[in-house]
Amino acid sequence: MAALLAAAAAGLGPEAAEAQQFRRAVPGAGGCVLQCSNERLAAGRLDDDSVRRSLNACRDQCEGEIRTRFTTGGQDAAAYANCPETALTEAELGELRAASGPPLVMLSSFVWEVRNVLAGRILRRMEVRHQVPTLNEVVSSTRSFVPPGETGGFVIAELGDVTPQLGQTVRIVRVTACALK
Numbered sequence: 347m348a349a350l351l352a353a354a355a356a357g358l359g360p361e362a363a364e365a366q367q368f369r370r371a372v373p374g375a376g377g378c379v380l381q382c383s384n385e386r387l388a389a390g391r392l393d394d395d396s397v398r399r400s401l402n403a404c405r406d407q408c409e410g411e412i413r414t415r416f417t418t419g420g421q422d423a424a425a426y427a428n429c430p431e432t433a434l435t436e437a438e439l440g441e442l443r444a445a446s447g448p449p450l451v452m453l454s455s456f457v458w459e460v461r462n463v464l465a466g467r468i469l470r471r472m473e474v475r476h477q478v479p480t481l482n483e484v485v486s487s488t489r490s491f492v493p494p495g496e497t498g499g500f501v502i503a504e505l506g507d508v509t510p511q512l513g514q515t516v517r518i519v520r521v522t523a524c525a526l527k
Contacts (some may be wrong), residue, residue: 377408377447377459377497377498377499378404378407378408378411378459378497378498378499379401379404379405379408379457379459379498379499379501380404380450380457380459380499382400382403382404382407382408383397383400383401383404383457386400386403386404387400393453394453394454394455397452397453397455397503398454398455398503398504401452401455401457401501401503402501402503404499405490405499405501408498408499409490409491409498409499412491412492412493412496412498413491415496416491416493416496421493421526421527423491425527426468426470426491426524426527429468429470429524429525430524430525431470431471431522431523431524432522432523432524432525433520433521433522434464434467434520434521434522434523438464438467438521439518439521441463441464442460442461442462442463442464442469442521445460445461445463446458446459446460446461446497447459449516449518451505451516454504454505455501455502455503455504455505456474456486456500456501456502456505456516457499457500457501457502458472458499458500458518459497459498459499459500460472460492460497460498460499460500460521461496461497462492462493462494462495462496462497462498463494464494464523465494466494466525466526467494467523467524467525467526468491468492468493468494468523468524468525468526469490469491469492469498469521469522469523470489470490470491470492470522470523470524471487471488471489471490471520471521471522472487472488472490472500472518472520472521472522473485473486473487473518473519473520473521474486474487474502474505474516474517474518474519475516475517475519476505476515476516476517477515484505485519486502486505487502488500488501488502493526494526
């Protein structure tokens, strides 16, 4: 149900909504953030505030799991808190897009669960550009921690007033990463 409402909020038709629902119903499809959020939202009401709370809580939980795996693997996740970031090239961004599912606009929230296929790079920040009802463009950004080989979620829980038609204007314009030490 959440997928159908999210697809409708994003201005997608019933076929796209069914595809979103199918993608989430397949074990292992979708990442930790969307699976967690779908479970939380299925049990409660679906409004902007509950979607934001759910996505933020699930992002924090899933990122914590990624950091634990990273630390267990012999690295120190805390050492990358203030690492120097560089923007990905168009080719690198294309690799991420090809390896990852599509971004999702759910009410006024944006989620992209990205599979990091870039060896030696930890994904740290993502910026999106979108229109608001006044048709001005706005840039929103978020941080995450996605080491190579992991799938992590970039969540922007508040895009502002995004109507279903304007939800289609959201586009990823920049992703930054740190070099793996």
